[in-house]
Amino acid sequence: MRDTWPLLEQTNFPTVTRSTTEILQVNLGYLCNQSCLHCHVAAGPTRKELMAAENIDYLLRMLQIPSIHTLDLTGGAPEMNPLFRELVRQGSQTGVKIIDRCNLTILLETGYEDLAQFLADHRVQMVASLPCYLEENVDGQRGKGVYQKSIDALKILNNLGYGEEGSELGITLVYNPTGPYLPPSQQSLEVEYKAFLQDNYGIKFNQLFTITNMPIARFGSTLLSRGQFDAYMNLLKDSYSAANLQNLMCTNQLSIDWRGYVYDCDFNQMLNMNVENPGKRQPLHIRDVLDMDMQAMQVRIADHCYGCTAGQGSSCGGALE
Numbered sequence: 001m002r003d004t005w006p007l008l009e010q011t012n013f014p015t016v017t018r019s020t021t022e023i024l025q026v027n028l029g030y031l032c033n034q035s036c037l038h039c040h041v042a043a044g045p046t047r048k049e050l051m052a053a054e055n056i057d058y059l060l061r062m063l064q065i066p067s068i069h070t071l072d073l074t075g076g077a078p079e080m081n082p083l084f085r086e087l088v089r090q091g092s093q094t095g096v097k098i099i100d101r102c103n104l105t106i107l108l109e110t111g112y113e114d115l116a117q118f119l120a121d122h123r124v125q126m127v128a129s130l131p132c133y134l135e136e137n138v139d140g141q142r143g144k145g146v147y148q149k150s151i152d153a154l155k156i157l158n159n160l161g162y163g164e165e166g167s168e169l170g171i172t173l174v175y176n177p178t179g180p181y182l183p184p185s186q187q188s189l190e191v192e193y194k195a196f197l198q199d200n201y202g203i204k205f206n207q208l209f210t211i212t213n214m215p216i217a218r219f220g221s222t223l224l225s226r227g228q229f230d231a232y233m234n235l236l237k238d239s240y241s242a243a244n245l246q247n248l249m250c251t252n253q254l255s256i257d258w259r260g261y262v263y264d265c266d267f268n269q270m271l272n273m274n275v276e277n278p279g280k281r282q283p284l285h286i287r288d289v290l291d292m293d294m295q296a297m298q299v300r301i302a303d304h305c306y307g308c309t310a311g312q313g314s315s316c317g318g319a320l321e
Contacts, residue, residue, distance in 0.1 A: 002220075002221040002224045002225065003220075003221075004215055004216055004220035004221070004223070004224060004229065004304075005216075005271055005302075007229065007233075007303070008215070008216070008271070008302045008303040008304050009302055009303075010303070011301055011302050011303040011305070013301045013302070013303065013305045013306060014242075014245060014301075015298060015301070016245065016248060016250060016251065016298070016299040016301060016305075017251070017296055017297065017298055017299065018250070018251055018252075018264070018294050018295060018296065018297045018298075018299060019251045019252050019295060020067045020252060020295055021065070021067060021068060021252060021253070021254050021294055021295075022067055022068060022069055022070065022252045022253070023068070023069070023070040023072055023249075023252060023253040023254070024059065024062060024063070024068055024070070024071050024072065024253075024254055024256060025072040025074060025253055025254070025255045025256070025265075025266055025316060026051070026059060026071065026072065026073055026074065026078075026255075026256045027051075027074050027075060027076070027078075027255070027256065027257050027258055027266065027269065028050065028051045028073060028074070028075055028076070028078040028081040028083075028084060028087075028258060029047070029049050029050035029051055029075055029076050029078070029080070029081050029258045030044070030047035030048075030049045030075065030076045030258070031044075031045070031047045031048070031049070031050060031075065031076045031077065031080045031081070032044055032045065032047065032075055032076040032077040032080065032103065033045060033077055033080070033103070033105060033106055033109055047076065049258045049259075050080075050081050050082070050258060051081060051083065051258040051259075051260070052083075053083060054260075055256075055258075055259070055260035055286060056083050056086070056087050058260060058286040058287050058290070059071070059087065059091075059256070059286065060087070060090055060091065060094075061290055062286065062289075062290060063091060063094045063096050064094065065290075068096065069096055069097060070096060070097045070098075070099065071091050071096050071097070071098050071099070072099040072101065072127075072253075072316065073087070073088075073098065073099060073100050073101060074101040074266065075101070077102075077103055077106045078100060078101065078102075079100070079102065079106050079112065079115055080106065085118060088100075088118075088119075088122050088124060089122065092122045092123065092124075097125060098122070098123075098124045098125065099124070099125045099126075099127050100119060100124045100125070100126055100127070101127045101128075101129070101174075101316075102126055102127070102128045102129070103128070103129050104128050104129065104130065104149065104150040104153040104154065105146055105149040105150060105153060107153040107156055107157075108149050108152060108153055116153075116156045116157055116160055117160065120157075120160040120161065120162065120169055123168055123169065125169075125170045125171075125172075126157060126162060126169075126170065126171040126172065127171075127172045127174060127209070128150075128153075128154070128157075128171060128172065128173055128174065128205075129173075129174045129176070130150055130154075130173045130174065130175070130193075131174070131175055131176040131177075131178060132175065132178060133192065133193045133196045133197055135147040135148070137178050138150065140178065141176070141178050151201050151203065154171075154197075154201075154203045154205070155201070155202075155203065157169075157171055158202075158203060158204055162205075163203075163204040163205045163206055164204060170206045170207075171205045171206055172205065172206060172207050172208065172209055172318075173193060173205050173207075173208050173209070174208075174209045174210075174211055174318075175189060175193070175208060175209070175210045175211070176210075176211055176213055177212070177213055180213070180223060180228050180231065180232040180235070181235070182212060182235065182236075182239060182310055182311045183210035183211070183212060183311070183312070183314070183319070184210070185312065186208060186209070186210040186312060186318055186319040189208060189210060190207060190208035193205075193208050194208075207318075208318070209316075209317065209318030209319070210312070210314070210318055210319050211314050211315075211316070211318065212236075212307045212308070212310060212311075212314035213307070214267050214270075214304050214307045215229060215232055215233060215236070215303075215304055215307065216267060216270055216271055216304055217270050233303065233306070235310070236306040236307050236310045237306050237310075239310035239311045240306055240309050240310060241309055241310070241311065241312075241313065241321070242309075243313075243321065244308065244309040244312075244313035244320045244321065245309060247313065247315070247320040247321075248299075248308055248309070248315065248320070249265060249308070249315035249316055249317060250264040250265040250268075250299045250308075251299070253265065253316070254289070254294070255268065255269050256286055257269050260285050260286045260287070261274055261283050261284065261285055261286075262274065262275045262283070262284040262285065262286060262288075262289055263275055263300075264299045264300055265299075265316075266316065267304055267307075267308075268300055271302065271304070273300045273302065274300075275294075275297070275300065278297070308320070
């Protein structure tokens with residue numbers, strides 16, 4: 001896989017500073033039952049990286065910090081970490097909101113048949129990847145048969161109460177472009193998704209997030225191989241909107257990798273752009289930030305940051321505008 005970092009390191013992106021940390025986004029490992037073209041962590045079935053018990057314990061201690069209200073679990077397929085369920089059990093007892101960034105198909109895998117019920121029992125909020133509502137586009141990006149499995153998984157979640165009006169069980173779908181272009185209007189696309197999935201499959205969900213593909217990892221390597229990297233970067237920069245700066249996810253979210261090291265965002269994590277311990281010039285670990293005030297620290301930036309400020313903006317919580 002070709003590395004885009006040398007092309008991203010030099011940047012004129014504006015300075016960004018952190019505010020109070022409210023969200024912990026934790027990568028529990030790169031093991032996944034799928035290998036998707038757009039995946040910025042290059043996850044897959046052969047990956048061995050998984051968060052260990054010591055760092056799970058540090059996470060649970062961090063959830064005691066009053067300002068933190070959300071634990072956002074991602075991967076790979078976070079559910080494939082053997083400690084996933086224990087983290088959810090203990091995390092839910094602290095009262096924080098727990099999000100599972102689910103690829104949907106994991107709910108149908110052998111050994112995970114009771115996973116959907118477990119998630120519902122612990123009131124876990126689902127953020128589920130469905131990069132398009134059309135079968136051809138999803139299978140082209142994520143593999144043959146993934147679309148139908150995703151539909152089947154959504155039906156399982158609906159039957160448990162996810163997406164139903166008045167239910168506390170929320171489900172958000174996530175759209176990623178299938179090529180080197182920006183997402184369309186999140187609001188308009190959500191209307192299309194809801195109408196299509198309801199009319200064709202009787203599926204309900206609460207909201208849609210649109211997320212811009214970052215020119216890093218597997219997607220960045222594909223851009224380089226196809227000679228599209230420069231054009232895509234020009235698109236991101238030409239579409240820059242300063243209004244998105246105030247809502248960037250790196251200001252109130254802390255990203256933690258499977259080893260316990262700390263980053264400003266999930267994308268910086270994939271570029272090994274650690275948050276550094278002030279004055280020590282060494283990467284911060286989760287154990288170091290338990291008693292640290294990170295407010296007003298500068299966010300580490302590079303050219304990929306234009307992906308979050310292009311057009312309507314992009315974050316792990318969808319469009320910014």
